[in-house]
Amino acid sequence: xxxxxxxxxxxxxxxxxxxxxxxxxxxxxxxxxxxxxxxxxxxxxxxxxxxxxxxxxxxxxxxxxxxxxxxxxxxxxxxxxxxxxxxxxxxxxxxxxxxxxxxxxxxxxxxxxxxxxxxxxxxxxxxxxxxxxxxxxxxxxxxxxxxxxxxxxxxxxxxxxxxxxxxxxxxxxxxxxxxxxxxxxxxxxxxxxxxxxxxxxxxxxxxxxxxxxxxxxxxxxxxxxxxxxxxxxxxxxxxxxxxxxxxxxxxxxxxxxxxxxxxxxxxxxxxxxxxxxxxxxxxxxxxxxxxxxxxxxxxxxxxxxxxxxxxxxxxxxxxxxxxxxxxxxxxxxxxxxxxxxxxxxxxxxxxxxxxxxxxxxxx
Numbered sequence: 001x002x003x004x005x006x007x008x009x010x011x012x013x014x015x016x017x018x019x020x021x022x023x024x025x026x027x028x029x030x031x032x033x034x035x036x037x038x039x040x041x042x043x044x045x046x047x048x049x050x051x052x053x054x055x056x057x058x059x060x061x062x063x064x065x066x067x068x069x070x071x072x073x074x075x076x077x078x079x080x081x082x083x084x085x086x087x088x089x090x091x092x093x094x095x096x097x098x099x100x101x102x103x104x105x106x107x108x109x110x111x112x113x114x115x116x117x118x119x120x121x122x123x124x125x126x127x128x129x130x131x132x133x134x135x136x137x138x139x140x141x142x143x144x145x146x147x148x149x150x151x152x153x154x155x156x157x158x159x160x161x162x163x164x165x166x167x168x169x170x171x172x173x174x175x176x177x178x179x180x181x182x183x184x185x186x187x188x189x190x191x192x193x194x195x196x197x198x199x200x201x202x203x204x205x206x207x208x209x210x211x212x213x214x215x216x217x218x219x220x221x222x223x224x225x226x227x228x229x230x231x232x233x234x235x236x237x238x239x240x241x242x243x244x245x246x247x248x249x250x251x252x253x254x255x256x257x258x259x260x261x262x263x264x265x266x267x268x269x270x271x272x273x274x275x276x277x278x279x280x281x282x283x284x285x286x287x288x289x290x291x292x293x294x295x296x297x298x299x300x301x302x303x304x305x306x307x308x309x310x311x312x313x314x315x316x317x318x319x320x321x322x323x324x325x326x327x328x329x330x331x332x333x334x335x336x337x338x339x340x341x342x343x344x345x346x347x348x349x350x351x352x353x354x355x356x357x358x359x360x361x362x363x
Contacts (some may be wrong), residue, residue, distance in 0.1 A: 048288045088180050116258075210264060214257055229280045307336065
């Protein structure tokens with residue numbers, strides 16, 4: 001194998017010269033190192049514009065977690081996921097046995113307090129009349145007056161307790177308090193729930209967001225227009241426009257992306273909750289060196305290109321920073337200056353310091 005390797009290199013060199021139009025006879029006079037043929041392109045800055053395309057879904061700008069305000073056993077469930085509910089609609093019921101007993105007890109206490117207050121009022125009126133005619137003592141009158149005030153306070157206290165009992169009884173009915181669509185539920189008939197335990201999630205009616213998970217680098221340069229075009233994936237004719245309303249303060253450790261919420265200025269009926277949408281953001285034009293894909297090389301784990309020195313015809317690798325990728329080209333952010341000669345074909349035969357021959361004049 002070692003003996004055939006020089007012959008293989010000579011064959012490659014002759015093939016490359018033949019590609020350049022050099023005859024075998026003339027090739028014999030060309031040194032082997034000079035027989036590495038390449039094509040080059042003179043780097044020049046051009047205006048490039050990019051468009052970021054990402055997918056997401058439609059979500060409500062506001063969601064409400066609904067819970068019972070008292071503990072108990074669920075007696076009835078009246079909604080399913082996807083149902084539209086109104087603010088005062090009863091969504092579920094608790095078994096009201098305990099609350100009903102408390103309400104009946106509070107009503108009885110109020111009745112008793114009112115009866116005692118009536119008796120105390122009659123006693124007071126009687127003592128007042130007797131005092132005026134001199135048939136009772138002042139202390140007896142004062143006791144009657146005090147008893148009247150105590151009974152009246154007891155009535156007010158019983159009324160407050162009755163109001164609380166009625167309020168607790170009303171807590172056995174679950175209401176969302178807002179109009180919207182039920183997104184999720186975690187309650188079933190017979191289930192025992194605690195006060196404040198979330199059992200339903202309701203997406204409030206009103207403005208909608210298009211929610212996307214984008215890479216953090218994309219947020220460094222927002223779209224030039226400040227708006228994002230949103231189209232329905234299932235029907236591209238359904239479209240809307242929105243602006244970035246909220247950006248998550250941290251990166252999702254699982255996906256490495258940042259959640260961005262785009263508030264829609266108008267939501268077509270076809271863009272229902274959960275619909276998959278496509279967002280497009282157009283960025284401002286900027287200057288960059290654009291080269292074909294064939295110029296890109298990997299040097300020591302980093303993207304690079306081969307730059308030819310016109311003075312002596314040698315090539316050297318140059319690490320570059322990528323601005324963006326296109327289907328048939330790559331835009332460079334840094335690494336190559338305008339006017340430099342970049343190898344765009346034949347890079348697989350190159351090594352640092354190698355003297356190359358141009359297959360055709362640099363463009």
